[in-house]
Amino acid sequence: MDETLRAIADPTRRAILMLVRDREISAGDIAAHFPAISRPAVSQHLRILVTAGLIQVRREGNRRFYRLRPHGLTEAAAFFETMWSAPLQRLKQAAEHEQHTPATAEEEPTEPC
Amino acid sequence: MDETLRAIADPTRRAILMLVRDREISAGDIAAHFPAISRPAVSQHLRILVTAGLIQVRREGNRRFYRLRPHGLTEAAAFFETMWSAPLQRLKQAAEHEQHTPATAEEEPTEPC
DNA sequence: CTCCTGTGTAAGATACTGCTTAAATACTTA
DNA sequence: TAAGTATTTAAGCAGTATCTTACACAGGAG
Numbered sequence A, B: 001m002d003e004t005l006r007a008i009a010d011p012t013r014r015a016i017l018m019l020v021r022d023r024e025i026s027a028g029d030i031a032a033h034f035p036a037i038s039r040p041a042v043s044q045h046l047r048i049l050v051t052a053g054l055i056q057v058r059r060e061g062n063r064r065f066y067r068l069r070p071h072g073l074t075e076a077a078a079f080f081e082t083m084w085s086a087p088l089q090r091l092k093q094a095a096e097h098e099q100h101t102p103a104t105a106e107e108e109p110t111e112p113c
Numbered sequence C: 001c002t003c004c005t006g007t008g009t010a011a012g013a014t015a016c017t018g019c020t021t022a023a024a025t026a027c028t029t030a
Numbered sequence D: 001t002a003a004g005t006a007t008t009t010a011a012g013c014a015g016t017a018t019c020t021t022a023c024a025c026a027g028g029a030g
Helices: A002-008 A011-021 A027-032 A039-051 A070-100 B002-008 B011-021 B027-032 B039-051 B070-100
Strands: A055-060 A063-068 B055-060 B063-068
Touching (some): A002 A039, A002 A070, A011 A027, A011 A039, A011 A055, A011 B070, A039 A055, A039 A063, A070 B070, B002 B011, B002 B039, B002 B070, B011 B027, B011 B039, B011 B055, B011 B063, B027 B039, B027 B063, B039 B063
Antiparallel strands (some): A055 A063, B055 B063
16 A cells, blocks of 8 residues: 555656556657656666556566556555545535535635635 | 645555544644654644645644545546556456457456455 | 743754666577 | 677665654633
């Protein structure tokens, strides 16, 4: 969990995840998408993502192909369910209840969301 | 987005989010849950969470009460939808298709998930 | 005004992250 | 075997994060 969230906290690694989401792609092709950083740096990011279980690798000759492993996000997704979906729904229900008894306006005041 | 994910990448901050999820709770009461770290450290975590928009604060006299602001997770939750829900569903559909034409077994091999 | 409580801010030590360059490994091809 | 390609590993450095202690600030009570 901690490893997962630290892994996706980095923007480069999230960009890598976008690249490997729909298709397999080689390390070199991944690195080509980041001209600003060196290949070793990309390789280090890939290792972190593999260790965190977020991507998997397939070796084919010289090259290594990476792809998303969505299961790796399962635990973190559960955290979001607990901390986002459920509380937000509760907030919504509270707002509806406020409409019926419009005494106190407390939930998310006049903030331009 | 980056700020959000970096904020929740820290285990102490996630624990704080758990505390403020269902109820308002004062800074001191939050700090009391973390005997291992000092009060200023907790205060710094709170500031990071507020800045990231994940919690909100209400001042009442001396004390400050914190509570979850689930909207703060919306953008990150969308990322999970893209990177977890959707790919996982695609994976599932692919597996079902494999069942009909059991030629290649490639998705999530004999790994004890 | 003065003291006490609750909380945040400042400054500094330490540890970690992410990057780079240089070198190593592994496979392929001549 | 030797050279070339794809990729990772090693070592080191700059920037950042997190913690601590010491201090400052704000509100309530006497």
